[in-house]
Amino acid sequence: MPPEVVLEVPQGRFELRRFPRRDREQLRAWDAADDYLLHHLHDEPTEEGAETWILNDGFGALTVAMAARQQVSMSSDSWLAHAGTQANLDDNDPGPTVRPPRLLTSLEDPPARAGVVLVKIPRSLALLEDQLHRIRHNLQPGGRIVGAGMVRAIHTSTLRLFEDILGSTSTTLARRKARLVMCQFDRDLNPGASPYPTTYQLDEQEWSLTNHAGVFCREHLDAGTRHLLAHVPEAIEARDIVDLGCGNGVVGLVAAHRNPDARLTFVDESYMAVDSARCNWQELFGGRDAAFLAGDCLESVDHRSADLILCNPPFHQQSVMGDAVAWRMFSGARKVLRSGGAMLVVGNRHLAYHSKLRRIFGNCDVVDSDPRFVVLRSYVRQ
Numbered sequence: 380m381p382p383e384v385v386l387e388v389p390q391g392r393f394e395l396r397r398f399p400r401r402d403r404e405q406l407r408a409w410d411a412a413d414d415y416l417l418h419h420l421h422d423e424p425t426e427e428g429a430e431t432w433i434l435n436d437g438f439g440a441l442t443v444a445m446a447a448r449q450q451v452s453m454s455s456d457s458w459l460a461h462a463g464t465q466a467n468l469d470d471n472d473p474g475p476t477v478r479p480p481r482l483l484t485s486l487e488d489p490p491a492r493a494g495v496v497l498v499k500i501p502r503s504l505a506l507l508e509d510q511l512h513r514i515r516h517n518l519q520p521g522g523r524i525v526g527a528g529m530v531r532a533i534h535t536s537t538l539r540l541f542e543d544i545l546g547s548t549s550t551t552l553a554r555r556k557a558r559l560v561m562c563q564f565d566r567d568l569n570p571g572a573s574p575y576p577t578t579y580q581l582d583e584q585e586w587s588l589t590n591h592a593g594v595f596c597r598e599h600l601d602a603g604t605r606h607l608l609a610h611v612p613e614a615i616e617a618r619d620i621v622d623l624g625c626g627n628g629v630v631g632l633v634a635a636h637r638n639p640d641a642r643l644t645f646v647d648e649s650y651m652a653v654d655s656a657r658c659n660w661q662e663l664f665g666g667r668d669a670a671f672l673a674g675d676c677l678e679s680v681d682h683r684s685a686d687l688i689l690c691n692p693p694f695h696q697q698s699v700m701g702d703a704v705a706w707r708m709f710s711g712a713r714k715v716l717r718s719g720g721a722m723l724v725v726g727n728r729h730l731a732y733h734s735k736l737r738r739i740f741g742n743c744d745v746v747d748s749d750p751r752f753v754v755l756r757s758y759v760r761q
Contacts (some may be wrong), residue, residue: 454510581600
């Protein structure tokens with residue numbers, strides 16, 4: 380059955396869809412935590428004229444509902460969340476009397492000091508820690524802070540971060556497996572400076588790599604990427620190389636080091652990942668040409684523009700596990716590669732990427748494997 384697309388809350392009735400939009404989508408664009416938070420805000424209304432700052436709105440449920448009545452800024456590290464929120468705003472026009480919400484990346488502070496801050500609890504504790512430090516510097520005196528998440532996402536460590544950085548914190552009773560986090564801002568609390576971004580040493584190259592809080596494996600090189608690095612080709616004729624799902628850019632950086640005449644493009648849907656890759660590139664390669672793109676897989680990359688695509692695909696979008704992202708990456712790579720171009724992929728063996736690559740490219744070679752990981756190569760026939 381198709382998912383429910385209409386969210387009915389005290390703020391109104393809104394049609395909401397996930398992004399990217401698919402004909403047979405089986406999941407809703409909001410969860411019980413969104414519904415719980417919106418009902419709570421209606422029961423305890425905010426001060427008239429107070430600007431609301433929303434963090435980590437998945438596909439715009441909170442932003443769309445709140446924008447109908449007041450000024451809203453929404454911050455997210457996800458390009459897909461921005462695109463989904465904008466699409467749902469377009470479908471639910473609040474009218475000409477309300478200023479359009481501001482959509483900000485996770486690296487931007489809101490343009491005005493917020494009176495109300497709503498935090499959808501992210502999967503990453505590091506990202507939450509970084510965001511709470513940012514909230515501390517952008518909250519009006521007397522401002523309200525309310526978090527929301529599914530019970531499985533709210534742990535003792537989650538609440539401790541709120542306590543240590545912002546002030547006294549409690550939770551509500553669970554409702555439909557969702558909870559609210561109520562935080563009282565303490566202006567006198569001194570949590571110290573944010574520890575982000577962090578760095579780690581890439582021993583093979585003696586490089587120190589910068590990582591923003593939202594970057595996957597920000598403290599060390601993950602095992603899958605280590606496998607892929609061992610097979611990044613050297614001194615090939617590739618003019619254009621793409622690091623797809625780049626994270627901090629380590630795969631593309633190694634490819635650039637081994638192929639000094641190639642032009643690199645770094646792509647990720649995380650703004651923090653793309654900025655980490657940009658920082659590391661500038662540190663290691665200075666003025667050498669490269670492109671850095673936040674977007675949905677390879678949608679913003681020209682067709683037939685690359686000779687080699689390197690990829691360690693994620694197997695989740697936000698909190699949803701699955702292979703939808705990998706399918707889009709592989710299908711996009713088939714369009715972006717030139718004749719004779721190749722895609723090199725690493726993944727857990729159980730994900731069966733070989734069958735997907737063979738279906739899309741018509742071929743797939745096993746480059747390397749061990750009990751946990753497999754490195755695969757597919758190419759566009761000449």
